[in-house]
Amino acid sequence: MNNITYFKDQFEQLQEANPNDTIADLRQNGFDAFTKDGVPTYRDEDWKYTNVSSLFDKEYLIAENSTITLADVNTIRLPGYKQANELVFVNGRFIANLSTIRSGTTDLVVLPLEEAAKGEYKEIVAAHLNQSSNYLNDGIHALNTSFINGGVFVHVLKGKEPEHPVYCYHILDARQNPALAQPRSLVLADENSRLQITESYTTLGASDSFNNQVMEVVVKENAYVEYYKIQNDTANASQVSSTHIRQIGRSYVHTVTITLNGGIVRNNMNLVLDAAGNETHLYGLYLLKGKSHADNHTLIDNLKPNCFSNQLYKGIADDTSTAVFNGRIMVQPDAQKTNAYQSNKNILLSENATINTKPQLEIFADDVKCSHGCTIGQLDEEAMFYLRARGIPKESAEVLLLQAFAADIVDQIKPEPLRSYVSKLIYEHLAIQ
Amino acid sequence: MKEKPDTLEQAVLTEYKYGFVTDIDTDVIAKGLSENTIRLISNKKNEPEWMLDWRLKAYNHWLKLEEPKWSNVKYPIINYQDIIYYAAPKPKKQLNSLDEADPELLATFEKLGISLNEQKRLTGVAVDVVMDSVSIATSFKEQLSEIGVIFCSISEAIQLHPELVKKYLGSVVPMTDNYFAALNSAVFTDGSFCYIPKGVRCPMELSTYFRINTENAGQFERTLIIAEDESYVSYLEGCTAPMRDENQLHAAVVELVAHTKAEIKYSTVQNWYPGDKNGLGGIYNFVTKRGMCKGDHSKISWTQVETGSAITWKYPSVILKGDHSIGEFYSVAFTNNHQQADTGTKMIHLGKNTRSRIVSKGISAGHSQNSYRGLVRASKQATNARNYSQCDSLLLGDKCGAHTFPYIEVKNKTAIVEHEATTSKIGEDQLFYCKQRGIDAETAVALIVNGFAKEVMNQLPMEFAVEAQKLLAISMEGSVG
Structure with a gap:
């Protein structure tokens, strides 16, 4: 584990270079926790089906300055970008001069996290940054915390509904060396505000990349948040992507996670429903081929009464891929009248693919309605026969049925240019044999 | 009386x-x-x-x-x-x-x-x-x-x-x-x-x-x-x-x-x-x-x-090694006071055309904690493995807990595995229906719980069914708040 010594070196350099940083203590705690816990192994219940320790065998460089230019960014923009606030992260750091903020500062504030932690937003950052560690208390999360540097703070102001959505492009420059990126962001949707945020990931170059990301989202009273994650990176791009959303006022959150290509992909989607009457919808789709390994962990922690949550995750595993779903619903003693639903549907297409799923309910209140269901199966033979009988070749019929299977989730992507973009990605992904 | x-x-x-x-x-x-x-x-x-x-x-x-x-x-x-x-x-x-x-x-x-x-x-x-x-x-x-x-x-x-x-x-x-x-x-x-x-x-x-x-x-x-x-x-x-x-x-x-x-x-x-x-x-x-x-x-x-x-x-388990073999698990777990139950099953499908069925009913009252923990595994060789699992939990009282931890691992593309679970308290409408017909709350709850557990009770041999129902009834007495 040369990496651990390397991380220690890097960490010390980072701390020395920023002695007056208000986040320095947080980083120190993070690094202490990382030293103590180390990288999780399959012996940790939460990582039983996903082995991330292999990712740490590589000689990553916590890349300093990268030579990414605007021209590179141009190749990866998402549709509708002309109307969007585009935040560009290179090797995990927010790069202001590659980013474009179209909304006015009276609607939307975008600041480097370190800057926000010092100035006007000092208290907000102090109150909300790293609340996620209460839920994600493993070494991976701690490692991200120990390298908070170059993060971003996004704040939708009270009562504002910026017309431009926020796009986050994560670029990993692995053209020379294996790249490790640890982006950190804090997003605050203030009272009566509205926010739409989308993240996408691109690895440049043929080396391996590892993106260990943490995004914390705080949603206040009457706010409305849509969150989209599109993972369609190269086969040597791995990531642990943690999204920790806290609904601290009565609010509405809608998330969709699409996983198409990648190496080892682990998504933590945590929802903390910390106000009465919250409503949350989580959707996910994973279409895996090759050696991809996708692991979706969702957690809905119902702390207050009268919350509603609905989860639907669907997936297909082909070739030698592995799909993991672990959905956890917790209902705390105070959270009476909780309604929580969860469904996970899988199709296994190959002899050598694996699906592991674990829908989990932990309920400490009596007046609740909770249910979960999961299925693992194959394509419907009758539907297949119907199509084949009408002269549609097997391959096309398969693609058609799989597309239909995926449509439930794709339809949950509300903004138009994104929806057809994802739809097209999926078609291409399925059609290439 | x-x-x-x-x-x-x-x-x-x-x-x-x-x-x-x-x-x-x-x-x-x-x-x-x-x-x-x-x-x-x-x-x-x-x-x-x-x-x-x-x-x-x-x-x-x-x-x-x-x-x-x-x-x-x-x-x-x-x-x-x-x-x-x-x-x-x-x-x-x-x-x-x-x-x-x-x-x-x-x-x-x-x-x-x-x-x-x-x-x-x-x-x-x-x-x-x-x-x-x-x-x-x-x-x-x-x-x-x-x-x-x-x-x-x-x-x-x-x-x-x-x-x-x-x-x-x-x-x-x-x-x-x-x-x-x-x-x-x-x-x-x-x-x-x-x-x-x-x-x-x-x-x-x-x-x-x-x-x-x-x-x-x-x-x-x-x-x-x-x-x-x-x-x-x-x-x-x-x-x-x-x-x-x-x-x-x-x-x-x-x-x-x-x-x-x-x-x-x-x-x-x-x-x-x-x-x-x-x-x-x-x-x-x-x-x-x-x-x-x-x-x-x-x-x-x-x-x-x-x-x-x-x-x-x-966790009474079954290893389904022989082709066409069948594993079944029927369980009623009732916990009261400070009892804790962590129970369930494992169905390991190894042979071809193996089938398994899991029906688990958990009932928690008092300060008790009741967990279902199960594993269904279809290995690579288990062609046409079939599993159906159902775990339902009933909560009586607001101090108890009901938990479900089903592990499902499938490595065979012909396997069909289904799992469903629900957690709820006794339906107000069911209680109302009984009470309206002159059945006191006490009896109504016993009735509903017995109905809830029926699927499992039916699996017991006659000699045992009587004892089991008696036991459940004793544990159930007065479970109405």
């Missing part, structure tokens, strides 16, 4: 009705566990050399293991040196019939409502009574032996049928399987042994009543059931235990082997002392139960009704 408590609290206060201590001379060895303890046990039971070696091997392996921590139950650290590992009612003389048995012992069973005499005469059930750790009386043995069925205590089997015991003991649950299985392998004192020869359909339900009697005596039962080709057996296991202040550890191992076209039906009603209403005392029930569908077209079915024990921690 029958007196009925009319609030949930009062129901929760319902005292354990089977708490009493029978005063019988028992042969007790000193507390503590060491190689010498094992030699002593083995010696007392007059065991052959290979058995002692097997025990010692298990003990040495156990020393290397750590107590597992992953379960969703909490209990104080168990001091394994503070347990009496052997307690046998003193064998005064060989018993030929029940009339010769200790009258006090018979009275104990009388109190439990499982009079041997009556059973023997009326129901035709062969009862292998385990009072503490040694079998006292085995009835109907002769009748069974005529058709070649061997039904005796495991110690007897070690003496009389060593080749069978040697072949099958530890073949389903190896001594290295887990912490408690290793401990059991080292120190088990008694249990039942059952062998059904080829083509025999066992004419009666085989039954064992377990009874923990000597204070501080942990019970380490070992049960081994072998069903040869095309045979059938239904086995009943029931437990009640007297009131205790200190926790008692029970770490049993049950192994089932079903050969080609054989069927084993294993039913349990477990009503051990659950501790008092403050969670003091009660039995720790840490059991390893596993069946192996070894031959093609074999079937193993587990049915359990769990109402007792302070902590229940067990």
Whole structure:
């Protein structure tokens, strides 16, 4: 584990270079926790089906300055970008001069996290940054915390509904060396505000990349948040992507996670429903081929009464891929009248693919309605026969049925240019044999 | 008029009705566990050399293991040196019939409502009574032996049928399987042994009543059931235990082997002392139960009704090795006061066209915690494996918890696995419907809960269904807030 010594070196350099940083203590705690816990192994219940320790065998460089230019960014923009606030992260750091903020500062504030932690937003950052560690208390999360540097703070102001959505492009420059990126962001949707945020990931170059990301989202009273994650990176791009959303006022959150290509992909989607009457919808789709390994962990922690949550995750595993779903619903003693639903549907297409799923309910209140269901199966033979009988070749019929299977989730992507973009990605992904 | 408590609290206060201590001379060895303890046990039971070696091997392996921590139950650290590992009612003389048995012992069973005499005469059930750790009386043995069925205590089997015991003991649950299985392998004192020869359909339900009697005596039962080709057996296991202040550890191992076209039906009603209403005392029930569908077209079915024990921690499992084999698991787990239950099953599909079905009903009341934990695994070779699981939880009261941890691992593209789970409290509309028709809340709840558990209760053999329903009713009394 040369990496651990390397991380220690890097960490010390980072701390020395920023002695007056208000986040320095947080980083120190993070690094202490990382030293103590180390990288999780399959012996940790939460990582039983996903082995991330292999990712740490590589000689990553916590890349300093990268030579990414605007021209590179141009190749990866998402549709509708002309109307969007585009935040560009290179090797995990927010790069202001590659980013474009179209909304006015009276609607939307975008600041480097370190800057926000010092100035006007000092208290907000102090109150909300790293609340996620209460839920994600493993070494991976701690490692991200120990390298908070170059993060971003996004704040939708009270009562504002910026017309431009926020796009986050994560670029990993692995053209020379294996790249490790640890982006950190804090997003605050203030009272009566509205926010739409989308993240996408691109690895440049043929080396391996590892993106260990943490995004914390705080949603206040009457706010409305849509969150989209599109993972369609190269086969040597791995990531642990943690999204920790806290609904601290009565609010509405809608998330969709699409996983198409990648190496080892682990998504933590945590929802903390910390106000009465919250409503949350989580959707996910994973279409895996090759050696991809996708692991979706969702957690809905119902702390207050009268919350509603609905989860639907669907997936297909082909070739030698592995799909993991672990959905956890917790209902705390105070959270009476909780309604929580969860469904996970899988199709296994190959002899050598694996699906592991674990829908989990932990309920400490009596007046609740909770249910979960999961299925693992194959394509419907009758539907297949119907199509084949009408002269549609097997391959096309398969693609058609799989597309239909995926449509439930794709339809949950509300903004138009994104929806057809994802739809097209999926078609291409399925059609290439 | 029958007196009925009319609030949930009062129901929760319902005292354990089977708490009493029978005063019988028992042969007790000193507390503590060491190689010498094992030699002593083995010696007392007059065991052959290979058995002692097997025990010692298990003990040495156990020393290397750590107590597992992953379960969703909490209990104080168990001091394994503070347990009496052997307690046998003193064998005064060989018993030929029940009339010769200790009258006090018979009275104990009388109190439990499982009079041997009556059973023997009326129901035709062969009862292998385990009072503490040694079998006292085995009835109907002769009748069974005529058709070649061997039904005796495991110690007897070690003496009389060593080749069978040697072949099958530890073949389903190896001594290295887990912490408690290793401990059991080292120190088990008694249990039942059952062998059904080829083509025999066992004419009666085989039954064992377990009874923990000597204070501080942990019970380490070992049960081994072998069903040869095309045979059938239904086995009943029931437990009640007297009131205790200190926790008692029970770490049993049950192994089932079903050969080609054989069927084993294993039913349990477990009503051990659950501790008092403050969670003091009660039995720790840490059991390893596993069946192996070894031959093609074999079937193993587990049915359990769990109402007792302070902590229940067990997962009756089936390894579906033979092609076309079937595994079933039906469970009702009721927890009250401070009881904790972490129970479920494992269905390991290895053979082709294997099927399994899981129906689990959890009911929690008081401050109890009730977890379902299950694993369904379809391996690469398990073509056309099929599983359906359903786990429902019912919550009575706002201080209890109900949890579900289903693990599903599929590596075969022809496998179909379905799982569904729900958690809710008793429906207001159902209660309203009953009350509106003049049924008081109390009876209505019992009615609804019985309906909730019906699917599982129906799987029990007649003899047991009655006892199980009675048990559930006692636990249910006044569960309306």
